[in-house]
Amino acid sequence: MDDQADVVVIGGGSTGCGVIRDLARRGLDAVLVEKGNLTHGTTGRMHGLLHSGGRYAVSDQTSARECMEENRVLRDIASHCVEETGGMFVKRPEDSEEYFQQKLEGCRACDIPAEVIDGEEARRREPYLARDVEKAIAVPDAAIDPFRLCVANAADAREHGARVETHAKVTDVLVEDGEVVGVEIEHDTGPGKRVHREPGTTEEIRARYVVNATGAWAGRIGEMAGVDVEVRPSKGVMTVMNTRQVDTVINRCRPKGDADIVVPHETACILGTTDEEVDDPEDYPEEEWEVDLMIETLSELVPALKDARTLRSFWGVRPLYEPPGTGTDDPTDITRDYFLLDHDERDGLPGLTSIVGGKLTTYRMMAESITDHVCEKLGHDAACDTADTPLPGSDDFSVLRDYMDEFGIRSPVGRRSAQRLGSRADEVLNGADPNPVVCECEGVTRAEVQDAIEGAGSDLNAVRLRTRASMGNCQGGFCTHRISAELAQEYPGPVVRDAEDELYQERWKGQRHALWGRQLSQAMLNHMLHATTMNRDGDPATTDADVDFGAFDAGTGPAGADGSEVDDATTGVTATDGGLDGDR
Amino acid sequence: MTRHTGNDDTDTTEESNGTNGTERHEEADDGTPAQPTVPELGRDEQPAIFVPDDDEDGTTGASAGDETDPRTATDGGVESATGGSDSGDLSPDAYDPIDVFPEGDLDLRDGADSCYKCTSCDTSCPVAEVDDEFPGPKFQGPEQWRLKRKGDHDIDESITSCSNCMRCDDACPSSVPLSQMHNEARGQFVEEQMEKLSVEYIRNRILANYRTSARLASMTPRLASFAMNFGPARWAMDKLLGVPKEREFPEFATTTFREWWRDRGGAQVSNPDKRVAYFHGCYSNYNTPEVGKAMVRVYEHFGYEVLVPPQKCSGTPMFANGMLKDARRHAETNVENLVEAIGEGADVIASCTSCSMSLRQEYPELFDIHGIEDVSEHTFEALEYLRIHEDLNGALADARPEDEQAFAYHAPCHARNQGLARQAVETFREVDGVTMEDVGDSCSGISGTYGWKSEKYEKSMQIGEEMFEHMEDADGEVGMTECPTCAMQMEHGTGYEIRHPLQLLEETLVA
Ligand SMILES: Cc1cc2nc3c(=O)[nH]c(=O)nc-3n(C[C@H](O)[C@H](O)[C@H](O)COP(=O)(O)OP(=O)(O)OC[C@H]3O[C@@H](n4cnc5c(N)ncnc54)[C@H](O)[C@@H]3O)c2cc1C
Numbered sequence A: 001m002d003d004q005a006d007v008v009v010i011g012g013g014s015t016g017c018g019v020i021r022d023l024a025r026r027g028l029d030a031v032l033v034e035k036g037n038l039t040h041g042t043t044g045r046m047h048g049l050l051h052s053g054g055r056y057a058v059s060d061q062t063s064a065r066e067c068m069e070e071n072r073v074l075r076d077i078a079s080h081c082v083e084e085t086g087g088m089f090v091k092r093p094e095d096s097e098e099y100f101q102q103k104l105e106g107c108r109a110c111d112i113p114a115e116v117i118d119g120e121e122a123r124r125r126e127p128y129l130a131r132d133v134e135k136a137i138a139v140p141d142a143a144i145d146p147f148r149l150c151v152a153n154a155a156d157a158r159e160h161g162a163r164v165e166t167h168a169k170v171t172d173v174l175v176e177d178g179e180v181v182g183v184e185i186e187h188d189t190g191p192g193k194r195v196h197r198e199p200g201t202t203e204e205i206r207a208r209y210v211v212n213a214t215g216a217w218a219g220r221i222g223e224m225a226g227v228d229v230e231v232r233p234s235k236g237v238m239t240v241m242n243t244r245q246v247d248t249v250i251n252r253c254r255p256k257g258d259a260d261i262v263v264p265h266e267t268a269c270i271l272g273t274t275d276e277e278v279d280d281p282e283d284y285p286e287e288e289w290e291v292d293l294m295i296e297t298l299s300e301l302v303p304a305l306k307d308a309r310t311l312r313s314f315w316g317v318r319p320l321y322e323p324p325g326t327g328t329d330d331p332t333d334i335t336r337d338y339f340l341l342d343h344d345e346r347d348g349l350p351g352l353t354s355i356v357g358g359k360l361t362t363y364r365m366m367a368e369s370i371t372d373h374v375c376e377k378l379g380h381d382a383a384c385d386t387a388d389t390p391l392p393g394s395d396d397f398s399v400l401r402d403y404m405d406e407f408g409i410r411s412p413v414g415r416r417s418a419q420r421l422g423s424r425a426d427e428v429l430n431g432a433d434p435n436p437v438v439c440e441c442e443g444v445t446r447a448e449v450q451d452a453i454e455g456a457g458s459d460l461n462a463v464r465l466r467t468r469a470s471m472g473n474c475q476g477g478f479c480t481h482r483i484s485a486e487l488a489q490e491y492p493g494p495v496v497r498d499a500e501d502e503l504y505q506e507r508w509k510g511q512r513h514a515l516w517g518r519q520l521s522q523a524m525l526n527h528m529l530h531a532t533t534m535n536r537d538g539d540p541a542t543t544d545a546d547v548d549f550g551a552f553d554a555g556t557g558p559a560g561a562d563g564s565e566v567d568d569a570t571t572g573v574t575a576t577d578g579g580l581d582g583d584r
Numbered sequence B: 001m002t003r004h005t006g007n008d009d010t011d012t013t014e015e016s017n018g019t020n021g022t023e024r025h026e027e028a029d030d031g032t033p034a035q036p037t038v039p040e041l042g043r044d045e046q047p048a049i050f051v052p053d054d055d056e057d058g059t060t061g062a063s064a065g066d067e068t069d070p071r072t073a074t075d076g077g078v079e080s081a082t083g084g085s086d087s088g089d090l091s092p093d094a095y096d097p098i099d100v101f102p103e104g105d106l107d108l109r110d111g112a113d114s115c116y117k118c119t120s121c122d123t124s125c126p127v128a129e130v131d132d133e134f135p136g137p138k139f140q141g142p143e144q145w146r147l148k149r150k151g152d153h154d155i156d157e158s159i160t161s162c163s164n165c166m167r168c169d170d171a172c173p174s175s176v177p178l179s180q181m182h183n184e185a186r187g188q189f190v191e192e193q194m195e196k197l198s199v200e201y202i203r204n205r206i207l208a209n210y211r212t213s214a215r216l217a218s219m220t221p222r223l224a225s226f227a228m229n230f231g232p233a234r235w236a237m238d239k240l241l242g243v244p245k246e247r248e249f250p251e252f253a254t255t256t257f258r259e260w261w262r263d264r265g266g267a268q269v270s271n272p273d274k275r276v277a278y279f280h281g282c283y284s285n286y287n288t289p290e291v292g293k294a295m296v297r298v299y300e301h302f303g304y305e306v307l308v309p310p311q312k313c314s315g316t317p318m319f320a321n322g323m324l325k326d327a328r329r330h331a332e333t334n335v336e337n338l339v340e341a342i343g344e345g346a347d348v349i350a351s352c353t354s355c356s357m358s359l360r361q362e363y364p365e366l367f368d369i370h371g372i373e374d375v376s377e378h379t380f381e382a383l384e385y386l387r388i389h390e391d392l393n394g395a396l397a398d399a400r401p402e403d404e405q406a407f408a409y410h411a412p413c414h415a416r417n418q419g420l421a422r423q424a425v426e427t428f429r430e431v432d433g434v435t436m437e438d439v440g441d442s443c444s445g446i447s448g449t450y451g452w453k454s455e456k457y458e459k460s461m462q463i464g465e466e467m468f469e470h471m472e473d474a475d476g477e478v479g480m481t482e483c484p485t486c487a488m489q490m491e492h493g494t495g496y497e498i499r500h501p502l503q504l505l506e507e508t509l510v511a
């Protein structure tokens, strides 16, 4: 049998990206297939907390320990994806002192550096904390950017020979003679980079081994192979604030509950979250009360949140897994640990393993264990080096530069670019001249956008995730057209237009949950601008409607092609731009 | 640890509250660095305070979830997951930056919440219009602040090109605190990034502390007026300090306003029911005491008792140069004395629109000094106050100046921001023998100290171009404005004599 690859990994979330990197670095020929963008699933819809483990220090100490271990590793190998914010577990007067002590002891027991600070010190570090906060436990939580993390993992994998296919949905798992031998995929727009309007194709990829890393969707892939994978998807809401009220991760120090964490993320703060079991990881209600709950409850910790501007809200589904027979009712009680399901052992189906549960923080550790497992199955002998080798972009770099002198850009813009690009900053920023700012809210320049387009094709949502362009105050109102204009050099008009619409719609989707106060005004201004200056509410070029050009008058006295004055009412065949069609 | 603490190395006055300034260095000073319990991770390099867990918790918990008052949420009405707390500490209004950062280094990121990116501010910025290198108020204000993270100290250098004309404030439809953002950013830039021995810093410091130079100069006013405008001296100033040789230094009065006030024996009217405290500012004191005198005579004409409390610079030139520490020191004196006057029933009157702007808006935006809000609320511009409290039109109905006069009136940007752009025109509209022509809404281009910098001179004149042209077109051959530096620019660009509305009032009403 002709195998095209050693391993196919299904799912381009943090787990899949981690696995493909590890496989490729160990010299295996691997393919990653993902039905959307990288991070299309839960990884793109999570909180961005690089756990210290503090959150699990009382309830789930195994997870807590793993978190702390991986927290140290990621600060090292993924420094350009991590912001060392530090974190606090904050106690309000009405929160239990007993639990506070348990938390502290738990942290100590799990080797999580923890220090108790009084309310005054907590407010000195985070001045917007409520004045009646009594005390806090400081822990080494951090913020992590899941997009950059996945892209860097995939890039490293590619560099080591892996193939990464996005917008390639697995439609079937090939089973022959009781053994998994590969997958069938549907390319959205043909293999390679995604380009709108290119026709899709299907492809069979045969491989010696298949890894199912589809998180909340793992059951679906299981079904295709004829095995049961009991993931219990549980949804959670996250609300994005326009600015950072805090620069430290703020957790409420009380037993599990909704709305108990604020994570500073890039230019924003993300409030979260809820935990509710849902049936379908792609179709579940997004409810307004969840958003209200975030703001209402978290303003007990940071009162300014109540009056602050909300940009949008989004939901994610946790891929919680419960070994059969545990029978837990409340999803918050399900363990956050991960499980490796070898379908040969479990179901007598060789060639397939699923990995479920876990957290983004422990993605590398999960990837290492599944890669060990695959290597063992394939009899491949190679050691894991992902814990010590920096990801592309995370080699030594400094954000302290003279941006004006070196790259001709303003220092806050340069600083943010360098924080996003890490050690790739020079390579990317030195390329473009001139290099205007394309997205003003997030300080993204043309060079960065062009670099992302190179990697993502006409998929502007992927460009957005790489650069953060269109993720600020205006939510794309002032920049989607500029970003799409960057596509125009390479792609034809209709492709650019589709790409633009897709990005703009995606931005609108999240804003629907923030339509009051200032974001409502923003949305109206965006709408007016797009409708009145770009004809976006009824552009004939996109509605395919026939335009009756004859109905336009030709104006008074423009010269015809031959230089003569034209008698407009009778003979004029007007062109869209007001000039006249030469050969009437 | 910047300027708001008021401790400044060159300051010889009281080192008032050095507390927070030294606190952070304490560990280093006594040689026992605090042991952070989070050694390798995070940025928690601060000393920890270990709270003993003795259970003195009887007081807490009482406020917890047993109350069931319906709490309103942002839009739907959802109660907090924890039932909320009744603590009065939770009102978001109590978390204004100035409350939250009482010791200075305001974090103004939250101001970006109000920005819709509409760009009205950029289109109204006179500097952006002529200076391609200047990114404009939208970048300087909401964008730059929003991109900041705690611990980021690099403010873009371009902030020093903003002239602090505050037209962007006026243009913004959404109350983004632009000038507060610029002032604070400029202060942080100067404090943390500007080379303290650079010529630019020294020059700016001299320009900002105009009061100091003016005080010295006015001790020998004639000599000073001559020496400062003496050719070779000006050439040297241009080359060494970057003060453009094209500009003529204002003349120093031989008798300052305060000297006049003293010699005259102070107030001539005493009236506990109608009292005003005159904030004359530096310029009417040292350079144009006739404006101050006009103020006194006009107000006394209307039966006011005028107080002239001790005072220092209003801070306007210091804000524009990022010298917030200097401004803070002066503000402490001003607020203290003005609060006292307010206690005696007075409102505060300024004859310079930048001074009134500063006391009204910039003071409470930037400093947390006891009584500063009272000062802000009780401050008015001189003409504005009379228009509110007196029947000025009635009084002017039969008045007329000695001879027919026509004026080319320019409304200073800072007057515009206080809603006063039309006051002079409206006041004199019906007065026989006076023609007052508004020369339009452009900026004069000097913006206090901006036009006093060699590298900005050309741009300053370019900005002023429109005003000069309109002045020449106007009938009058005399200029009029409330702002002393606009007056300098108007005179510089047209050669006209420039007067203050108070002087015209004095002439028509009192004389
Ligand atoms: C609300 C919320 C907050 C969270 N916060 C944190 C946090 O702060 N810190 C933390 O460490 N963890 C957090 N997590 C957990 C973390 O996000 C997840 O554990 C992690 O992202 C899972 O990654 P994954 O790769 O396993 O799954 P996913 O990211 O869901 O990846 C699965 C991928 O498979 C793809 N896929 C599905 N079906 C197919 C198919 N047929 N063909 C091809 N591809 C397919 C999907 O498109 C998807 O991209 C949070 C989770 C939630 C829900």
Ligand code: SF4
Pocket (backbone or CB within 6 Å): B124, B125, B126, B127, B128, B136, B137, B140, B161, B162, B163, B164, B165, B166, B167, B168, B169, B178, B179, B182
């Ligand atoms: S204060 Fe004046 S110069 Fe400064 S940004 Fe605003 S409009 Fe421009």
Ligand code: SF4
Pocket (backbone or CB within 6 Å): B114, B115, B116, B117, B118, B119, B120, B121, B122, B137, B138, B141, B142, B171, B172, B173, B174, B175, B176, B178
């Ligand atoms: S005018 Fe105000 S709202 Fe508009 S861009 Fe400027 S700061 Fe933002």
